[in-house]
Amino acid sequence: MLSRTASALYWLGRYVERADFTARLVEATVRLDALSASPAGEAAWASALSVTYNDKAFKATGDALSQQPVSRFLTLDMTHPGSIVRYLEQARNNARAVRTALTREAWTAVNRLWLLFANRSSPGGAAATLNLVEGVMAEARGFEGAVHRMMRNEATLLIQLGAAIERADNTARLLDVKYHLLLPQGEKVGGVVDRDQWTTILQTVSAVTAYRWMYSDGLAPTNVTDLLICRTELPRSLAACVEEVVEQLNGLAKRTGLQGEADRMARARIARMQKTRASEVIVSGLHEYLEAFIRENAMLHAAIARQFRFI
Amino acid sequence: MGTSRAFDEIWGHGGPGKPRAEFSALSQWIRDTPQAEMDRRQQAAEATFRQLGITFAVYGDTDASERIIPFDIVPRIFLHDEWQRLSEGLIQRVEAINAFLDDIYGERRILKEGVLPSELVLNNAQFRPEVAGIKPPHGIWAHICGIDLVRTGPDEFFVLEDNARTPSGVSYMLENREAMIRLCPELFRSFRVAAVDSYSDMLRETMRSVAPDRRAGQPVCVVLTPGHFNSAYYEHSFLADTMGIELVEPADLIVDDDIVYMQTIAGRVKVDVVYRRIDDDYLDPLVFRSDSMLGVPGLIAAYRAGNVAIMNAPGNGIADDKAIYSYMPEIVKFYSGAEAKLPNVETWRCREPQALKYVLEHLDEVVVKLVDGSGGYGMLVGPTASKAEIESFRAALIAEPQRYIAQPTLALSTVPTVTEKGLAPRHVDFRPFVLTGSDGVKVVPGGLTRVALKEGSLVVNSSQGGGTKDSFVLLPDTKRKSQSQSQGQSQTQVQI
Numbered sequence: 001m002l003s004r005t006a007s008a009l010y011w012l013g014r015y016v017e018r019a020d021f022t023a024r025l026v027e028a029t030v031r032l033d034a035l036s037a038s039p040a041g042e043a044a045w046a047s048a049l050s051v052t053y054n055d056k057a058f059k060a061t062g063d064a065l066s067q068q069p070v071s072r073f074l075t076l077d078m079t080h081p082g083s084i085v086r087y088l089e090q091a092r093n094n095a096r097a098v099r100t101a102l103t104r105e106a107w108t109a110v111n112r113l114w115l116l117f118a119n120r121s122s123p124g125g126a127a128a129t130l131n132l133v134e135g136v137m138a139e140a141r142g143f144e145g146a147v148h149r150m151m152r153n154e155a156t157l158l159i160q161l162g163a164a165i166e167r168a169d170n171t172a173r174l175l176d177v178k179y180h181l182l183l184p185q186g187e188k189v190g191g192v193v194d195r196d197q198w199t200t201i202l203q204t205v206s207a208v209t210a211y212r213w214m215y216s217d218g219l220a221p222t223n224v225t226d227l228l229i230c231r232t233e234l235p236r237s238l239a240a241c242v243e244e245v246v247e248q249l250n251g252l253a254k255r256t257g258l259q260g261e262a263d264r265m266a267r268a269r270i271a272r273m274q275k276t277r278a279s280e281v282i283v284s285g286l287h288e289y290l291e292a293f294i295r296e297n298a299m300l301h302a303a304i305a306r307q308f309r310f311i
Numbered sequence: 312m313g314t315s316r317a318f319d320e321i322w323g324h325g326g327p328g329k330p331r332a333e334f335s336a337l338s339q340w341i342r343d344t345p346q347a348e349m350d351r352r353q354q355a356a357e358a359t360f361r362q363l364g365i366t367f368a369v370y371g372d373t374d375a376s377e378r379i380i381p382f383d384i385v386p387r388i389f390l391h392d393e394w395q396r397l398s399e400g401l402i403q404r405v406e407a408i409n410a411f412l413d414d415i416y417g418e419r420r421i422l423k424e425g426v427l428p429s430e431l432v433l434n435n436a437q438f439r440p441e442v443a444g445i446k447p448p449h450g451i452w453a454h455i456c457g458i459d460l461v462r463t464g465p466d467e468f469f470v471l472e473d474n475a476r477t478p479s480g481v482s483y484m485l486e487n488r489e490a491m492i493r494l495c496p497e498l499f500r501s502f503r504v505a506a507v508d509s510y511s512d513m514l515r516e517t518m519r520s521v522a523p524d525r526r527a528g529q530p531v532c533v534v535l536t537p538g539h540f541n542s543a544y545y546e547h548s549f550l551a552d553t554m555g556i557e558l559v560e561p562a563d564l565i566v567d568d569d570i571v572y573m574q575t576i577a578g579r580v581k582v583d584v585v586y587r588r589i590d591d592d593y594l595d596p597l598v599f600r601s602d603s604m605l606g607v608p609g610l611i612a613a614y615r616a617g618n619v620a621i622m623n624a625p626g627n628g629i630a631d632d633k634a635i636y637s638y639m640p641e642i643v644k645f646y647s648g649a650e651a652k653l654p655n656v657e658t659w660r661c662r663e664p665q666a667l668k669y670v671l672e673h674l675d676e677v678v679v680k681l682v683d684g685s686g687g688y689g690m691l692v693g694p695t696a697s698k699a700e701i702e703s704f705r706a707a708l709i710a711e712p713q714r715y716i717a718q719p720t721l722a723l724s725t726v727p728t729v730t731e732k733g734l735a736p737r738h739v740d741f742r743p744f745v746l747t748g749s750d751g752v753k754v755v756p757g758g759l760t761r762v763a764l765k766e767g768s769l770v771v772n773s774s775q776g777g778g779t780k781d782s783f784v785l786l787p788d789t790k791r792k793s794q795s796q797s798q799g800q801s802q803t804q805v806q807i
Binding site for chain 1: 573576
């Protein structure tokens with residue numbers, strides 16, 4: 001496989017995942033904003049921006065921290081590289097460049113995702129925004145389904161590898177920011193607003209029901225941390241993503257004979273992850289843990305790019 | 312240009328409802344299929360093309376200018392013996408084109424013997440002195456030719472233009488057939504139609520057959536595209552996909568010590584055959600345009616060293632140049648020793664004073680073309696042109712006569728076509744595809760029929776509002792099968 005093709009497939013996986021994650025985040029934040037007492041709304045949107053590292057760019061627009069402007073910024077803003085529409089444009093460009101490596105279904109799914117946004121300028125009110133981001137999530141699922149029905153070859157593995165690396169990064173950021181989200185003055189830890197924040201996290205990674213099944217003792221920060229970091233049953237947990245990266249790399253090694261630094265790093269990470277306990281992480285500093293994880297994930301990405309000679 | 316006088320591929324000269332004898336089944340189909348049903352199928356075909364992204368991009372493109380080429384569901388049909396005669400003429404012509412290119416960049420016998428004026432070749436913008444003296448692998452230059460034909464009567468076919476550089480349209484030939492099989496399956500029960508989907512296999516075999524060194528196992532073949540912003544990108548990806556080979560961009564290739572490699576995840580892989588869909592100018596900045604950001608530095612050196620086959624060969628533009636075209640009958644005669652089986656359209660070379668005089672006196676009757684124009688640009692269609700257009704061409708002709716040729720406006724044949732007012736005759740041309748490998752010359756039984764959708768119009772280019780149709784080539788009649796087989800090897804590859 002051409003190096004350029006490998007790189008484009010990997011980034012196709014990353015961009016679709018990133019668009020999907022941003023859509024989930026917007027959905028959860030709209031919900032949080034609607035549920036909370038009024039002062040919490042602003043904080044919710046501020047945190048949605050900082051999860052996606054878009055806070056500075058948004059501040060530069062001078063717009064108010066509220067549903068409509070932030071939603072627009074994160075979904076349809078063509079001038080902003082961190083918007084869903086721009087992620088989808090990148091995904092489509094990558095898919096177009098490697099059309100021969102995709103099935104018709106996979107290509108049309110990406111094309112449909114992108115068409116969803118073509119010629120739209122405003123997400124509208126809360127209800128319309130929810131419709132829009134739900135559309136993104138549905139089409140992204142369609143793409144994932146199409147990828148699962150492709151030949152089990154390097155192309156499929158690289159798309160899934162990109163998605164797994166991206167997902168690990170997204171979950172770590174989400175947990176980091178939401179955990180440190182400042183509670184409005186007068187709110188208690190464990191109070192209504194705090195509960196809503198934690199619910200938002202679970203919602204973003206579609207784990208509300210999973211949480212109820214796995215933990216009998218109500219919403220507790222340690223449990224949420226455990227679920228999102230250590231539990232491989234949850235597809236978006238760090239542990240699950242870390243395992244998936246190793247699986248895809250193994251598959252690639254089997255098919256291409258290419259094995260190296262990326263494999264060693266990914267396997268070392270899985271070994272550490274298996275010994276990780278949520279309670280210990282919280283005691284020794286969740287923020288530091290997550291920061292280190294995000295850094296390591298970026299280094300793994302760089303090792304993958306070297307190993308597969310991305311150009 | 313009276314449409315009524317033109318020969319119709321289905322009705323002949325008889326007029327609607329009175330088909331040529333062999334086409335009563337199509338006539339019946341047209342009668343039996345209501346207009347609304349025709350419209351529905353037409354729309355279904357176009358919706359499919361849109362969703363699959365079978366589009367051509369218009370430069371300066373955003374999503375809005377990705378267009379589909381209109382498709383018409385009434386097919387154009389060739390009888391088997393018509394096709395046999397056409398194939399023989401096409402093979403003879405393409406063999407002559409190959410011999411001409413080999414000669415022009417080699418010994419130049421045809422110039423020495425005075426068949427062609429030397430300056431017409433050597434001073435031609437399409438002549439590439441950079442490739443003179445190169446012997447391409449197996450001596451083949453024009454591996455893929457698209458020969459544009461027009462028809463004016465039952466046995467009157469003329470070559471309008473030779474395309475020996477990077478002729479496109481073959482993906483439409485294949486996708487149009489797919490659409491017809493889905494939408495009008497009953498037609499394939501009425502007619503026994505030769506399959507066109509063998510094209511990809513034939514092209515792959517052609518590519519393999521021209522690899523420089525065929526002892527070294529399976530050669531590595533690639534399709535070279537300028538990139539996904541190119542207007543014909545769909546076709547490039549389609550071809551690579553159906554052949555199961557890599558679609559590469561210039562940045563994927565690297566030349567080291569006169570060997571061409573593609574950069575893969577497993578490191579460098581040697582490339583033996585490049586089917587390039589990039590113009591000469593942008594192929595190798597070390598040899599052609601040094602300002603080009605595209606291109607593979609060193610590609611021509613590797614080619615000169617005999618380490619890679621490039622199809623079509625750089626320098627082919629001289630063979631399909633419109634000024635050279637007028638000499639094709641002489642060129643065919645010179646290399647084959649026989650008269651051309653497929654005639655040219657009568658052509659006045661405006662560089663010749665007598666011809667120029669005639670053209671200037673008959674501007675309202677002729678078609679004037681730039682010798683280096685393409686895609687319907689830079690041409691005058693006398694009978695439909697305004698006075699002002701005629702006068703501006705007159706001035707241009709007088710200023711630079713060598714840049715123009717002129718041809719009579721032919722009564723191009725028509726085919727019934729779906730229009731807003733029901734079926735109506737529309738003018739068509741035809742581009743068959745001819746492949747030349749080290750194992751011989753083959754014609755795919757089919758091609759691209761382009762149709763001028765505007766009433767009376769003769770301009771079929773997609774950039775000028777033309778559409779396409781499927782082109783059926785009929786298999787030999789079953790009853791006569793044993794007879795036609797005893798006549799010797801069929802030169803058309805027919806798969807049932």
